[in-house]
Amino acid sequence: MIRQSWWKILAFCLLLYTCVYGFYVKVPKLDDRMQESIRNFFFHVPMWFGMMILLLVSLIYAIRYLKNPTVKNDACSSAFAATGVVFGMLGLVTGSIWANYQWGSPWSGDPKQNGAAIAMLIYLAYFVLRGSMNDEEKKARIGAVYNIFAFFMLFPTLWILPRLTESLHPGGQGSEGNPGVNGKDLDIQMRAVFYPAVIGWTLLGVWISTLKIRYTLLAEQKLSNE
Numbered sequence: 001m002i003r004q005s006w007w008k009i010l011a012f013c014l015l016l017y018t019c020v021y022g023f024y025v026k027v028p029k030l031d032d033r034m035q036e037s038i039r040n041f042f043f044h045v046p047m048w049f050g051m052m053i054l055l056l057v058s059l060i061y062a063i064r065y066l067k068n069p070t071v072k073n074d075a076c077s078s079a080f081a082a083t084g085v086v087f088g089m090l091g092l093v094t095g096s097i098w099a100n101y102q103w104g105s106p107w108s109g110d111p112k113q114n115g116a117a118i119a120m121l122i123y124l125a126y127f128v129l130r131g132s133m134n135d136e137e138k139k140a141r142i143g144a145v146y147n148i149f150a151f152f153m154l155f156p157t158l159w160i161l162p163r164l165t166e167s168l169h170p171g172g173q174g175s176e177g178n179p180g181v182n183g184k185d186l187d188i189q190m191r192a193v194f195y196p197a198v199i200g201w202t203l204l205g206v207w208i209s210t211l212k213i214r215y216t217l218l219a220e221q222k223l224s225n226e
Contacts, residue, residue: 008207014200018042022193037101041190044094046197047087054084054205055123055151062147065140071220072213074140077147078130079212083205085123092116111162119157122150 022042061077095113096106107113126146133139 007203011200011203011207014196015204018046018193018197018200022197025189025193027190028187037098040094040098042193042197044091044098046194046201047091047094049198050201050205051084051087051091052154053202054080054087054209055154057206057209058084058147059151062144065144069137069140071140072217074144075213075216075220076209077144079209079216080205081123081126081147081150082212083209085120085127086208087201087205088116088120088123092120111165112158115157115162119154122153122157126150 022039027036027038058077058080061073061080065073065077092113095116099108099110099113100106103110126143129146130139130143133142
């Protein structure tokens, strides 16, 4: 039992470590306005890392479904996409909380904020599309194709277009001198929290997804037996 659940125990321990040590670790004083809000970095960014990994897994299962149309492949693709979107929404919320302290407003129309919102809307449309169809096979096939489209839309909305315009967000054009955190600002103590946080949030996302997959497969099995 423990051998099968070691990664779940690891996820719990890493997130407990992140939530506790993340508020006690000594953080660098990068900016007078930054102060203790820098600790948001341990939650906001790892959630986005987890989101990208979960959506990548969803993409892989979508491709696998198109090659081998099984209920399991479709259930995996849908479940990982759902959990990834939840993480993305949490990333938007934590980012907005930080922006409220640093930029004076939770939503300032920054290109990266707008791009992230558009990316989430594209994925939300994926679930609306699936929910609008009654034919399970058609739902899975069209959903898989749209899933592939949605994933590759992440690149222009999150990484390319925001970097081509003026942005307050760290890493964006014109962001120099604005309060923010990037990889160069992480000292050893912050890295000791950040990397475990990325692994912990990702494992939690996988855990949630596997539970949803098991529920979907059990429901499908029940329907087929009736």
